[in-house]
Amino acid sequence: MGSELADFSFVLWGGLDSVFFMSIDVKLLGEICKAPGAPGFEIKIRELVLKELKGLCDEVRVDQMGNVIALKKGKSNKKKSMAAAHMDEIGFIVSHIDDKGFVRFNPLGGFDPKTLTAQRVIIHGKKDVVGVMGCKPIHIMTPEERGKKIELGDFYIDTGLTKKQLEKIIEVGSPITRERELIELGDCVNVKSLDNRVSVFILIEALRAIKKSRKKPAYDFYAAFTVQEEVGIRGANVSALEVQPDFGFGLDTTLACDVPGVAAQNRITELGEGAAIKIMDSSTICDYRMVKFMKKTADAKKIKWQPEVLPAGGTDTAGLQRMVPGGSIAGAISIPTRYIHQSIEMAHTKDIENCIKLLAACVCEVDKGDWKL
Numbered sequence: 001m002g003s004e005l006a007d008f009s010f011v012l013w014g015g016l017d018s019v020f021f022m023s024i025d026v027k028l029l030g031e032i033c034k035a036p037g038a039p040g041f042e043i044k045i046r047e048l049v050l051k052e053l054k055g056l057c058d059e060v061r062v063d064q065m066g067n068v069i070a071l072k073k074g075k076s077n078k079k080k081s082m083a084a085a086h087m088d089e090i091g092f093i094v095s096h097i098d099d100k101g102f103v104r105f106n107p108l109g110g111f112d113p114k115t116l117t118a119q120r121v122i123i124h125g126k127k128d129v130v131g132v133m134g135c136k137p138i139h140i141m142t143p144e145e146r147g148k149k150i151e152l153g154d155f156y157i158d159t160g161l162t163k164k165q166l167e168k169i170i171e172v173g174s175p176i177t178r179e180r181e182l183i184e185l186g187d188c189v190n191v192k193s194l195d196n197r198v199s200v201f202i203l204i205e206a207l208r209a210i211k212k213s214r215k216k217p218a219y220d221f222y223a224a225f226t227v228q229e230e231v232g233i234r235g236a237n238v239s240a241l242e243v244q245p246d247f248g249f250g251l252d253t254t255l256a257c258d259v260p261g262v263a264a265q266n267r268i269t270e271l272g273e274g275a276a277i278k279i280m281d282s283s284t285i286c287d288y289r290m291v292k293f294m295k296k297t298a299d300a301k302k303i304k305w306q307p308e309v310l311p312a313g314g315t316d317t318a319g320l321q322r323m324v325p326g327g328s329i330a331g332a333i334s335i336p337t338r339y340i341h342q343s344i345e346m347a348h349t350k351d352i353e354n355c356i357k358l359l360a361a362c363v364c365e366v367d368k369g370d371w372k373l
Helices: 010-011 026-034 043-053 194-213 236-242 288-299 315-323 349-368
Strands: 059-060 068-072 076-086 091-097 103-108 122-123 130-134 156-158 173-177 183-185 188-191 219-226 247-255 274-279 305-309 331-338 345-348
Touching: 026 043, 026 188, 026 194, 026 288, 043 068, 043 076, 043 194, 068 236, 076 236, 076 315, 076 349, 130 288, 156 188, 156 274, 173 194, 183 345, 188 349, 194 219, 194 247, 194 345, 194 349, 219 349, 236 247, 236 315, 247 274, 247 315, 247 349, 274 288, 288 305, 288 331, 288 345, 331 349, 345 349
Parallel strands: 076 219, 076 247, 247 331, 274 305
Antiparallel strands: 059 068, 068 219, 091 103, 091 173, 103 156, 122 130, 122 173, 130 156, 183 188, 188 345, 274 331
């Protein structure tokens, strides 16, 4: 068993990988998803990432924006590869506390307001304060109000505390995140902030798999855990400018609209159908050479995959591709996810497994790609 575990092909994609290598560490995934980290306030999730990276990389540093950049030295340092997974989650920020203690807020990232009614949130101040999202009760709405689309500004947060009590703990500018534990539903995980904590998990686990394999990446590999993606891909831009990779791998969730009422051509991806290889989204057209390389690698390693064409939404891939002099050869591995940017999100554990396998394979074999224009 020991010699087999040292063989990369066995650990990641050999005939017994479904028995040994995966199932995923659901407990760790739950911890990563639970850690608070609204855009600009990624302190707790960064602490957890740094803890998990111990012993997995040759160098780890944190830049002035708060991006974590970990280096795993490769067989060659003539080129650089880089993967980016953003640590931040959609959240809110306190903008006002009224005389009765009700908290008003601004969004940090995009939300579907209809999913917020009666949801619990946590306001992070001198200590955490749990509150509930409230709005005008339907029982006392006029017919006109009932027919009106609910807006984010219609909501407030009720903590059960007075203004005087609250002002001792929180203030204008305190960040707010959702309150949701991970549960397993069949072969799926259901929890807040899979966007994009599942990619944080995948990047850590890919590094762990590479270490267990006793192999090295083809080139020096930079694993970037970025900040402020949900408000404009800001951390990825900064980290890509610093690293200047030749090859870029974005890691993020993508829509899985495989639910009732959605036509087949609009599903984007489906749960359980494998890692999604991005072709394009609204911020990136992935390099056709990278798309071809990913497909070829997945097929060779018998890693289940599906194509992704996302009509709306962008990822750190754009930063990896553009913020390098002359550009980089960039693509993305996406995790099919239902209910993105809602109170809870859902992904299939086998898709997560396949994303780990595909990322590790690509990083270790990127020197075998055909990169001629």
